[in-house]
Amino acid sequence: xxxxxxxxxxxxxxxREISSYxxxxxxxxxxxxxxxxxxxxxxxxxxxxxxxxxxxxxxHRKGNxxxxxxxxxxxxxxxxxx
Numbered sequence: 001x002x003x004x005x006x007x008x009x010x011x012x013x014x015x016r017e018i019s020s021y022x023x024x025x026x027x028x029x030x031x032x033x034x035x036x037x038x039x040x041x042x043x044x045x046x047x048x049x050x051x052x053x054x055x056x057x058x059x060h061r062k063g064n065x066x067x068x069x070x071x072x073x074x075x076x077x078x079x080x081x082x
Contacts, residue, residue: 010078023071028078038079 009027012035013019019029030038068076 010081028074030075030078034075034079035082038082042082 009022011018011022011027011029012032013022013029014032019031022029
């Protein structure tokens with residue numbers, strides 16, 4: 001379904017292989033746990049609050065440690081659209 005249409009999709013999966021294929025086809029994979037949390041948050045409030053980057057980030061990455069990666073930004077944008 002992802003490869004048949006040239007649109008960007010939001011893919012809810014916990015499978016690593018499907019997730020990597022979705023990134024390769026300009027779609028945004030979201031883990032099932034994050035999707036469930038977004039739905040629960042949507043029930044409690046009208047929109048999802050975004051973190052301001054104060055969570056723990058792995059130290060082995062290069063660049064600004066407080067800046068989110070492109071993938072994390074894409075995931076948060078997709079979750080905010082739900």
